[in-house]
Amino acid sequence: MHDSQTLQNPKSQISNRDIRILLWDIDGTLMRSTVQGGYKKYFTSVMQKVYGHAGNLDGIMPSGMTDTQIIYESLRGEGFTPEQIFARKAELLEVFKTEMTRVLAQNGEPFEILTGVREILTETDKNPRFINALLTGNLSVAAEIKLKSVGLWHYFENAPNAFGEISHDRNDLAIEAGKLFNERYEFAFPPEQFIVIGDTPNDIACARAFGAKVVAVETGRGQSSEKLLENKPDFLLEDLSDTKKVLEVLQTL
Numbered sequence: 001m002h003d004s005q006t007l008q009n010p011k012s013q014i015s016n017r018d019i020r021i022l023l024w025d026i027d028g029t030l031m032r033s034t035v036q037g038g039y040k041k042y043f044t045s046v047m048q049k050v051y052g053h054a055g056n057l058d059g060i061m062p063s064g065m066t067d068t069q070i071i072y073e074s075l076r077g078e079g080f081t082p083e084q085i086f087a088r089k090a091e092l093l094e095v096f097k098t099e100m101t102r103v104l105a106q107n108g109e110p111f112e113i114l115t116g117v118r119e120i121l122t123e124t125d126k127n128p129r130f131i132n133a134l135l136t137g138n139l140s141v142a143a144e145i146k147l148k149s150v151g152l153w154h155y156f157e158n159a160p161n162a163f164g165e166i167s168h169d170r171n172d173l174a175i176e177a178g179k180l181f182n183e184r185y186e187f188a189f190p191p192e193q194f195i196v197i198g199d200t201p202n203d204i205a206c207a208r209a210f211g212a213k214v215v216a217v218e219t220g221r222g223q224s225s226e227k228l229l230e231n232k233p234d235f236l237l238e239d240l241s242d243t244k245k246v247l248e249v250l251q252t253l
């Protein structure tokens, strides 16, 4: 882990201009559910309890969506606006944590870490040139539960992460990630020093909305490499299994 002194003063180890901030997506990039649609088990009860409707969850393709976007898209047919979803944010986070913990305790959504992820995070974590953080559509409570379940949370728990409760629009998350970093380090990192790593066209779009670089990985369920290439990532990787190659790619950007 980077110690707190390093966090406050990255210049102590390396010129700020040489730092690259790695913004990791979670689902389909670091890890994935081993059962398709496992998320529905807790999303349904959360929406029932917090908003009084489960809505049209079955009609949603959640890949690349933020959790709050999934809830909004499911409930908009009931007349809900994003503002109404966010008005109950505190309750949403609390109930989400309870329901997700309950479903996972019943082995309702087993997760697996993707190949090479632990190795690349270990390398980037000890390399002073890189800082790891999350840029995820997951609510903070969901991200913590998921990453703890595969032993990855310690890489991110002290980072200025951007989570799905910031906005239902993923493009806002990347811009917010930049603000969170600048506040934490008291330094205006330019967007091109951020590298988004994700598995969907939405990850690429949010990086571009901010001005960040982007590495796409083909490990997301139901994502085609053609579709990812159409969105022009800086690099497209089949997976993260070749640690040396991934490091080379990240060092090029």
Ligand SMILES: [Mg+2]
Pocket (backbone or CB within 6 Å): 025, 026, 027, 028, 029, 063, 064, 198, 199, 200, 220
């Ligand atoms: Mg993803």
